[in-house]
Each structure stands twice: as C-alpha cells, then as structure tokens.
Amino acid sequence: MKAGLGKGAASGLIVPVAILLAWQALAWRAGTPLFPGPWQVALSIWKLWPVIVGQIGYTLMRAFAGFVVAAVLMIPLGILLGRLKTVGRLVEPMMDMLATLPPPAVVPIVMLFAGTGDIAKIVIIAYAAAVPLIMNTYEASKGLHVMANQVARSLRLTRLETMLHIDLPASLPMIATGLRLAIASALLVSVTSEMLLATNGIGVFIQRQQENFQIAGGLAAIAFISVIGLIINNLVFQLEKRWLFWHYRSSESHSDG
Amino acid sequence: MSAASLTSFGALHRLNAIVSFLLIAAAWQLVAVSGAVPAKYFPDIPAIASAFWSMLTSGELPGAELRTLTRALTGLAGASILGVGLAVLSDLSPVFRRGFAPVAALIQPIPPAALVPMAVFMLGLGPSLYAFIIILVTVWPPYFNGVAALAGVLGEQIRSGQMMALGRWQMLWQIKLPAALPEIFAGIRYASTISLIAVVVAEMLAGHDGLGFLLIRKAFAIRIPEVYALMFVCALNGILMTALIGLLRWQLTGWHMRMTEQPA
Missing domain, CATH: 1.20.890 (cAMP-dependent Protein Kinase, Chain A)
Known part of the structure; x- marks a missing residue:
C-alpha cells in the first residue's frame, strides 16, 4: 500500500516537472529579465516574501469584509425573493442582467460615489460576491419541495419562522455553492480593484514590480496569491463537508443505491 | 412537453x-x-441614451465592441477546445490526470488582473496577450466539468460500447463524449461569463483599446452618461454570449435538453 502510494506520487510529479522545465527552457531561450523562468521566480520569493505577506494581508482583509457584507445582505434577500414569487419573477431578469455585468465595469461608477479608498473597494468586492450568492439562494429557495411548505403550514409556523427553520436549511447546499463562488470572486475582485484604485495591497505590489521591470518579483506575488487561493478553497471544502454532512451522506447513499 | x-x-x-x-x-x-x-453622478435615461447614440454614430463604440467581442469569443472557443482536450487526455492517462490536477489547482485561483502587468512584458499588447489571459482563466470550468463528466459516464453505456467491440477512440468519440457533453456545456456557459470579465479587465489594465479601455477613459474624463451606457453594453454582451452558447448547446445536445427539460 505504502509503496503503491509512493509510486503514484512519483508518476504524479512527471507533468508538473515537465511544465517547469519547459518554462525554464523558454526563459533561457528568451534570455531577458522580462521573461523570467521558475528559478528566478523562486529567488524573488525568497527575497520578497515578508513584503508580499504584508501586502496580501490588506488584500485578504478587504476581500473578507466585502464578502461578509454580501453574505449578510444577500442570503436573507434571496430567501425572501424565493418566497415572494411575484416579486421574485420580476426581479429575476434584473439579476440575470447584473450577473452578466463584469464586476470591474462597476469600478468607475463606485469611484464617483465612494472615491478610491477602502470603502470603494469593499463595495466593489461586495457587489462581485453578491451576484453568485443571491442567484444561488434565490434558485434554491424558489425550487423548494412543496412538501416542505405543507410541513411548515401544519406546524403553524409564521412566515419568518418558515424562512428561518425550513427555507434556510433546505437551501443550504446550493447556498454553499454560491458561497464558494462568492469567495473566489471576492479574492479575484479584491486584487483587481487594487490595481485600478491603487493604494496598498498585493495588486499594487504587482504593479510596482512591473513599473520597475521586476517581472520575477511580480510572478512571485502571483505564486503567493495562487497558494492562498488553494488553501482557502480547501478550507471551504472541508467546512462544507463538516457542516453539510447530511446532504453529502444522503446524496452518496443515492448514488450507491 | x-x-x-x-x-x-x-x-x-x-x-x-x-x-x-x-x-x-x-x-x-x-x-x-x-x-x-x-x-x-446619476444622469437620467435620455442623457444615457443620447450618450450611447453619439458613441455609436462616432464609430467609437462599434470598434471597441467588435474588438472586445472577438477577443472574448475566440478566447472562449480556444479555452473550450483546450479544456475538453485536457479532460480527454486526463481520462485516457491516469499519469497525466494525477500530474495535472495540482497544476490546475494552483493556476486556477490566480486573478486575471494579476497576470496582465506581467503578461504585457512577456507577450506585448497584441492578440497573444488576450489569448493567453483569457485561456488561462477560462479553461478550468470546461476542464473540471469534462473530467467529472467523462469519469461519470454510466457503466451500462460503457458496457454496451464494449459489447459492440468499439475501440478506445470509437468509445471516446461515440459514447463518452456525447454522454459528457451536457455537463461540459454547463462549464462552457460559466466560462463564457468569465471570459467577458477577463477581456474587460485585461483591456482596462493594458490600456490600449477595446470596451474596457473605453470605460476607463470615459470614467477618468468624467463623462458619466457614457460610462453608464458602456456598462449597459457590457451587460448586453453577457446576454448575447449566453444566447450564443445556448444556441450551440441546443444544436449539439438538443436530445438531452428535450429529454430533461420540463417546461411549465
């Protein structure tokens, strides 16, 4: 078993190593600091990591703030719209339209109302995170099983209680998908908004590196972003498995049976 | 029905x-x-409409729109083909699948905006810049959905293929790919929105041409009605793209949609 695992890991390394070698070969052929290979990037990571970690802190903080604002506002709103069918039907095309509007396109407008400070960036991040959240929550609560409604009625739950005790838990699996998408887009837009409304953060760091022709330094920062993204994705996945175990268990038994 | x-x-x-x-x-x-x-900051509808009209007649908007749409569409097509190709390769070779999974997991969270400044130096301002950025961010949904769908093809379907003594490629082409296509298309649909976002961001940051560049230039010139009109065009592009994908999907997987879609 152990030997088999080791062999699997070794064969799994072939593709990444091949990609790194190909990149390094391309960099040697280009022979300019404007096209660094993985080796130069590794050196830059070694040199710059304290700065990068500090700057990423700002970026993550804003991403988190925007995400929380979006989650607190949009999950209840989505459930409410799913309940109020007529309003929901009218708002639905509007949501579809907003969903197609790329978050960075909102930047110029937000800039007018909120300037270029932290608030403006958090607003943009919240907008980006809000779209997947409200769409998933609304879809889930709209498509609830009729039986759930009848249970609520026979228990004489009030509207608010129904939303809290029936709609919310039943929609959770789809809300979790929305949360995952929202976290990804919050991170993404956090970096983008920094680059367009420069003050601090990893996006600005990357731009400074570019202005000083330090391409390897910029790629080092990108490597940090990608590792952090990977860690956050895994974390979310683990939390989802822990909190939504009932959903996974039932869907697993379905596929088995 | x-x-x-x-x-x-x-x-x-x-x-x-x-x-x-x-x-x-x-x-x-x-x-x-x-x-x-x-x-x-908040112009009324006639002002926005007239801004839209003047940009349309001056040729500023059609040019930018054409560039942005062409970039998004060619990028999406390339990314879809590449993504499905990688998924097929992963399905054929477990070694490739194991090796490529960590690469995908690492590249996937990189925001397109972070890539633009580096890529401008490495690739210049030409079409290869946009192709690189769009493909690097949009290849993942078709790839992940493709891998999952190819792995999830039903045992009965595979066994009936084996019964007809299909070769490896015939099996892929006639059984696995058609069965996986609906899920792959869900991935491509998602990729289409990302590709539009990536193009607009790249244009905003590369600062050369296209809808994103126009948006930033108008915003810094404080031409507010124009900015709103451009945002409207951006949203319209998304609708256009979704409709196009829907049409293609109907052509290719109409059988599946007729089977599962339940109108009313």
Whole structure:
C-alpha cells in the first residue's frame, strides 16, 4: 500500500516537472529579465516574501469584509425573493442582467460615489460576491419541495419562522455553492480593484514590480496569491463537508443505491 | 412537453424580462428626476441614451465592441477546445490526470488582473496577450466539468460500447463524449461569463483599446452618461454570449435538453 502510494506520487510529479522545465527552457531561450523562468521566480520569493505577506494581508482583509457584507445582505434577500414569487419573477431578469455585468465595469461608477479608498473597494468586492450568492439562494429557495411548505403550514409556523427553520436549511447546499463562488470572486475582485484604485495591497505590489521591470518579483506575488487561493478553497471544502454532512451522506447513499 | 409549451414558456419569460427592464428604467428615471442623487453622478435615461447614440454614430463604440467581442469569443472557443482536450487526455492517462490536477489547482485561483502587468512584458499588447489571459482563466470550468463528466459516464453505456467491440477512440468519440457533453456545456456557459470579465479587465489594465479601455477613459474624463451606457453594453454582451452558447448547446445536445427539460 505504502509503496503503491509512493509510486503514484512519483508518476504524479512527471507533468508538473515537465511544465517547469519547459518554462525554464523558454526563459533561457528568451534570455531577458522580462521573461523570467521558475528559478528566478523562486529567488524573488525568497527575497520578497515578508513584503508580499504584508501586502496580501490588506488584500485578504478587504476581500473578507466585502464578502461578509454580501453574505449578510444577500442570503436573507434571496430567501425572501424565493418566497415572494411575484416579486421574485420580476426581479429575476434584473439579476440575470447584473450577473452578466463584469464586476470591474462597476469600478468607475463606485469611484464617483465612494472615491478610491477602502470603502470603494469593499463595495466593489461586495457587489462581485453578491451576484453568485443571491442567484444561488434565490434558485434554491424558489425550487423548494412543496412538501416542505405543507410541513411548515401544519406546524403553524409564521412566515419568518418558515424562512428561518425550513427555507434556510433546505437551501443550504446550493447556498454553499454560491458561497464558494462568492469567495473566489471576492479574492479575484479584491486584487483587481487594487490595481485600478491603487493604494496598498498585493495588486499594487504587482504593479510596482512591473513599473520597475521586476517581472520575477511580480510572478512571485502571483505564486503567493495562487497558494492562498488553494488553501482557502480547501478550507471551504472541508467546512462544507463538516457542516453539510447530511446532504453529502444522503446524496452518496443515492448514488450507491 | 411539446414544442408549443416550450415556446409559450419562453415567451412568458421574455415578457417578464421586458416588464422588469421597463420597471428598472422607470425607477431609474424617477430617482434621477427627483434629485435625491446629484444629477452629475446619476444622469437620467435620455442623457444615457443620447450618450450611447453619439458613441455609436462616432464609430467609437462599434470598434471597441467588435474588438472586445472577438477577443472574448475566440478566447472562449480556444479555452473550450483546450479544456475538453485536457479532460480527454486526463481520462485516457491516469499519469497525466494525477500530474495535472495540482497544476490546475494552483493556476486556477490566480486573478486575471494579476497576470496582465506581467503578461504585457512577456507577450506585448497584441492578440497573444488576450489569448493567453483569457485561456488561462477560462479553461478550468470546461476542464473540471469534462473530467467529472467523462469519469461519470454510466457503466451500462460503457458496457454496451464494449459489447459492440468499439475501440478506445470509437468509445471516446461515440459514447463518452456525447454522454459528457451536457455537463461540459454547463462549464462552457460559466466560462463564457468569465471570459467577458477577463477581456474587460485585461483591456482596462493594458490600456490600449477595446470596451474596457473605453470605460476607463470615459470614467477618468468624467463623462458619466457614457460610462453608464458602456456598462449597459457590457451587460448586453453577457446576454448575447449566453444566447450564443445556448444556441450551440441546443444544436449539439438538443436530445438531452428535450429529454430533461420540463417546461411549465
């Protein structure tokens, strides 16, 4: 078993190593600091990591703030719209339209109302995170099983209680998908908004590196972003498995049976 | 479930969309006229429409729009083909699948905006810049969905292929890919929105041409009605793209949609 695992890991390394070698070969052929290979990037990571970690802190903080604002506002709103069918039907095309509007396109407008400070960036991040959240929550609560409604009625739950005790838990699996998408887009837009409304953060760091022709330094920062993204994705996945175990268990038994 | 009920369902949906759009426009106009928000930041509908019209007739907008759409569409097509190709390769070779999974997991969270400044130096401002950025961010949904769908092809379907003594490629081409296509298309649909975002961001940061560049230039020139008009065009592009993908999907996987779609 152990030997088999080791062999699997070794064969799994072939593709990444091949990609790194190909990149390094391309960099040697280009022979300019404007096209660094993985080796130069590794050196830059070694040199710059304290700065990068500090700057990423700002970026993550804003991403988190925007995400929380979006989650607190949009999950209840989505459930409410799913309940109020007529309003929901009218708002639905509007949501579809907003969903197609790329978050960075909102930047110029937000800039007018909120300037270029932290608030403006958090607003943009919240907008980006809000779209997947409200769409998933609304879809889930709209498509609830009729039986759930009848249970609520026979228990004489009030509207608010129904939303809290029936709609919310039943929609959770789809809300979790929305949360995952929202976290990804919050991170993404956090970096983008920094680059367009420069003050601090990893996006600005990357731009400074570019202005000083330090391409390897910029790629080092990108490597940090990608590792952090990977860690956050895994974390979310683990939390989802822990909190939504009932959903996974039932869907697993379905596929088995 | 006939075609008639399907079209009436579509018509109802369209009516809803029109009513909703008119409501938004009316609410917008009301806010603008009431003066609750400074008119400079919140122009009324006629001002936005006339800004739209003047950009349209000056040729500024059609040029930028054409560039942006071409970039998004070619990028999406390339990314879809590459993504499905990688998924097929992963399906054929476990070594490749194991090796490529960590690469995908690492590249996937990189925001396109972070890539633009580096890529400008490495690739210049030409089409290869946009192709690189769009493909690097949009290849993942078709790839992940493709891998999952190819792995999830039903045992019965595979066994009936084996019974007909199909070769490896025939099996892939005639059984696995068609079975996986609906899920792959869900990935491509998602990729289409990302590709539009990536193009606009790249244009905003590369600062050369296209819709994103126009948006930034108008914003810094404080031409607010123009900015709103451009945002509207951006949203319209998304709708256009979704419709295009829907059409293609109907052509390729109409059998599946007719089987599972339940109108009414």
